[in-house]
Amino acid sequence: MALFAGCAATPSGQENDSNRQAFLERLSSDPKACQTYREAYVRGFQQNVNALAKGDAAGQAEAELVLARARDRLLAAGLSEPDCARPYCIIEPLQEGKLDTWCGYRLDADRGEELYQWLDWETVQAAVQRQ
16 A cells, blocks of 8 residues: 555655656756767667668668767777667667667656656757757
């Protein structure tokens, strides 16, 4: 019974987007190499999905190369992928066999009934630029 009561309670710090703000501050303070890596990761993922949708093996190979180069630059900066927050990227199937992508971050919810909040890549990028 105590477990259910604990789950239902809303921590007082969650009423004002504290999880979101802390996450954005963390991304803003990440090394520049992490930001560059994230951008290349998203770009490479999107390129790969576009190539996959077209059956373009050369395009897929180019997308893999984009990601490999990004990893190499990260290693050259003394970092690795786990050192940088990376967005979740998914393939969204569309009608007529087309594919789209969505990239973003999953955070603990700041309020409401939901366990998580999702922040899309573009929104996070804009917020980090303003920080």
